[in-house]
Amino acid sequence: MSTTTYPGGVGLTGENKADPVRSRRRFRRMIIVGGALLLIALVVGFIPQWRQRQTATADTNQLAIPTVGIVTPALIMPNSGLNLPAEVKPWQEASIFARANGFLKSWLVDIGAHVEKDQLLAEIDTPDLAQQLAQARSQAALAQKGLEQATSTNAKWQELFHQGVVSELDSENMATSQATNQANTEAFAANLRFLEQEFAFQRVTAPFAGTITARNVNVGDLITANNTSMEMFHIQQRDPLRVYFRVPQPEAPNIAVGQTFNVQIGAESAKTYPGKVASTSEAVSPDSRTMLVELQVDNSKNEILPGSYATVRLPTSVLGKLLILPDNTLIFRGKDLQVGVVDAKGVVQLHDVKVGRDFGIQSEILSGVTESDRVIVNPSDSLTTGTVVHVAATPAASASATPAKK
Structure with missing residues (x-):
């Protein structure tokens, strides 16, 4: 029996032996490529969702921190005088x-x-x-x-x-x-x-020259000596007159004896009378934080009636600067007035303030804040010390100087 050997027979036998190896390599390569494609697909699909979730979480945290408008207290010099209520009294009465x-x-x-x-x-x-x-x-x-x-x-x-x-x-x-x-x-x-x-x-x-303003007796009345509940007559001396008014504590040091202020009698009268400072109490009342001032007003023409309502106008020369805030910055809680001040870190601090004169939509602040503080406008009722806030990009308008015209 004879065996036929074809040229190149040995090479055919080696290729047949390499086919399984190539198949395994091709399979591995397909698995790797498929896995890579799957991983890429997963990454491409997951990253946008993850970013979206991160964005949503950031937005939620951002919305959880309130955004507030702020205003800075205005320190102004009044452009006109200040009207203060006054009381007209006779020079002497009995x-x-x-x-x-x-x-x-x-x-x-x-x-x-x-x-x-x-x-x-x-x-x-x-x-x-x-x-x-x-x-x-x-x-x-x-x-x-x-x-x-x-x-x-x-x-x-x-x-x-x-x-x-x-x-x-x-x-x-x-x-x-x-x-x-x-x-x-x-x-x-x-x-x-x-x-x-x-x-x-x-x-x-009559104990002095004046005008009889009351008579409480008639002929035949029983008169009891030293009965202070039975006034027979009341007499007033009307020339000159004394006008009393109270000056707020900040302006008290600027009042001196000898100064002259205009006195307006009545709310509708346009006529004014010059009044000279006769004396001051030289003390500030602890109840109202004001100083009592007495003016002497000439009434030789008998045009002013004692007991009349009057206003005294203080010129700008005796007025100090005013620190004012809008009324919508004030927090009313019980008997205390507070404002919310935002510090450099965005943390709220509640400050107790003392309010002076009320100018309608604005109020004078006597203590509690400075002109450099950032005060929250329209604070919420739940605002407390330590609350973190965002300051609005466009701040609220600063307190204006409108009260100076009062």
Whole structure:
């Protein structure tokens, strides 16, 4: 038996042996390529979703932090004066009461009467006092006669004592009797003077020149002495007048005696009167944080009525700078007023503030903030210290100087 060997037979046998190896390599290559394609597909699909989730989370966190508008307090110099309420008082006034008991005999003046000092206003009939006065005069006269007799008798007894006719004891008794009569006479004289002064009060007179503003008695009324609940007349001196007003604490150091301010009488009157600072209280009231000022106003033409409402206008020369904030920055919680201040890190700090004058939509801030603070506009009721906020890109308008025109 013979075997035929073809040229190249050995090469055919090697290729047949390499086919499984190539197949495995091709399979591996397909698996790797497929896995790579699958991985790429997964990455391409996952990354956008992951980014979307991250964006949504960031947006949620961003929305969780509130965005607020801010305003800075405005420190301004008023462009015009400041009107302050004032009270017009007479230069002096007095309530006139009775100093004698009796009945009203007559009244001679009524309300609106202009009287002079010591002018007779009314007369009181005092029958009881008249009887007491007559008795006192009789007692004083009797005491005087007794003193004269005691003096004469004592002089005689002293002469007899020196002559040795009477004893020393008798002479001393007569001297004592004279001294006793002397004391009684002085006592009765003092009582007489007192009753005479009381009797003089039956004439009710004006303590100073002025105008009668009240009459509360009529003829026949029972008059009780020293009864402060029964005012007979009220009198006022109207020229000059005193005008009282209160100056806020920041302007108090700028008020001095001798300055002149315009006084407007009534709310609708356009006429003003010059008033000169007569005195100040030189102290700030702890209740209102204001200082009381007294002006002296001439009223020689009797154009101003005491008790009238008035306003005093302070010029800009005596006004200090004002720190103002809009009213929509104030937080009302109980008795305290607060504002929310944002620091450099965006954290809110609640500051207690003291408010001065109210200008309508703005208020003067006396303490609690400075002009460099960033104050939140329209704060929420839930705002607390430590809250993190975002400041709006366009800040709220700063406090304007409109109150300066008031």
